[in-house]
Amino acid sequence: MNDLTIPLTMQVNGTDHSIDVEPRRHLADVLREDLALTGTHLGCEHGVCGACTVLIDGEPARACLMLAVQAEGSEIVTIEGLADADGTMHPVQAAMHQAMSFQCAFCTPGFLMSTIALLRDNPSPTTEEIREELSGNLCRCTGYQSIVDGVETAVELMGSDR
Ligand code: FES
Ligand code: FES
Incomplete structure (x- = not known):
């Protein structure tokens, strides 16, 4: 820590992290640059596009609108945290893959988290x-x-699991 940084402790995808961050930095940059979780995409960087959506304590939030220090003590899930350790996709990932929901996929992480x-x-x-x-x-x-089709496919896949 130096005069310009604040200690930050948060859990991301089940792993505890304790890092020092400048209070001006937003959460998306810290996830991408400090934790190398670049699956959280940055499009507009002002809360419009949803590409940076992550789950914070279970609720979807735009990581570009939140200062990283506001995440102190939070549990965060990013796109990297969805698949099982053996690579088995989350049912929503599998459904959207099956439905060919995306093209360039820049928006995909945000849609999946939402x-x-x-x-x-x-x-x-x-x-x-x-x-x-x-x-x-x-x-x-x-x-x-195709994205709506993917969500409806996920409803079917996840319904069969219930
Ligand atoms: S980058 Fe567009 S809402 Fe965050
Ligand atoms: S921006 Fe959605 S697939 Fe390209």
Whole structure:
């Protein structure tokens, strides 16, 4: 620590981290640059596109809008934390892969994190609810239909697990 940094302790994808950060830095930069978790993407960097969405204590949040020091004591999940250690994809990842939901995939991490929170809170959403709940995530490539198809595939896959 120096005069310009503050100690920060947080858990990311099940691993505890204690690092020193400048208070001006946002969480997305710290995840990407200090922890090398570059799956959290930065698009607009002002809260519009949703590419930087991560789960903080279970709730989706835009990592570009949050100072890293605000995450003190939090449990964070990023896209890197979804698959099992043996590489088995999370059901939402598998569903979106199966439905070919994405093209360039820049938006993918944010959509996945938002979808996981959506299906946790509403395991059987209607198409309209899916579109409404994911309206905070932008995609420049797909026209969104394939993403909605992926979420509906996830509902089927996860329903068969219940
Ligand atoms: S990069 Fe955070 S919302 Fe766009
Ligand atoms: S697949 Fe390219 S931005 Fe969504």
